[in-house]
Amino acid sequence: MNNIGTIAIRCFALSGLLLVVAGCGKKQPTTPPAYEVNGVKVDVPKLQEAFSGSPPEIQADVNQTTLNLRYGMYEKSLMALDRLANNPAVNDTQKKVVNDLIEQMKQLIAKGGPSRQ
DSSP: HHHHHHHHHHHHHHHHHHHHHHHOOOOOOOOOOOOTTTEEEEHHHHHHHTTTTTTTHHHHHHHHHHHHHHHTOOOOOHHHHHHHHHHHTOOHHHHHHHHHHHHHHHHHHHHHHHHHO
């Protein structure tokens, strides 16, 4: 009877340990991949992540960037990015993301023209 009790205790302890280890392996949600437009990678998800929780007036330019890109109005998207880059409320990390996206948009415009239409 003593062996069965010892085995039961060990199995219970091992089960508890496995549950603890399994709970510690939670992964952070990943950012979706960059959009590919006319063969150019445009990292809009990174822009949206950088500005999540921003004030509405800043979020409006992020939304305009996304909307104009979706509808092929690349110059208007670039203008919204320029407003973000020159906004004093934008921090250095956000400005780096904006400047990276501006470069990607310039590549897109050079490759596909100022608009998709």
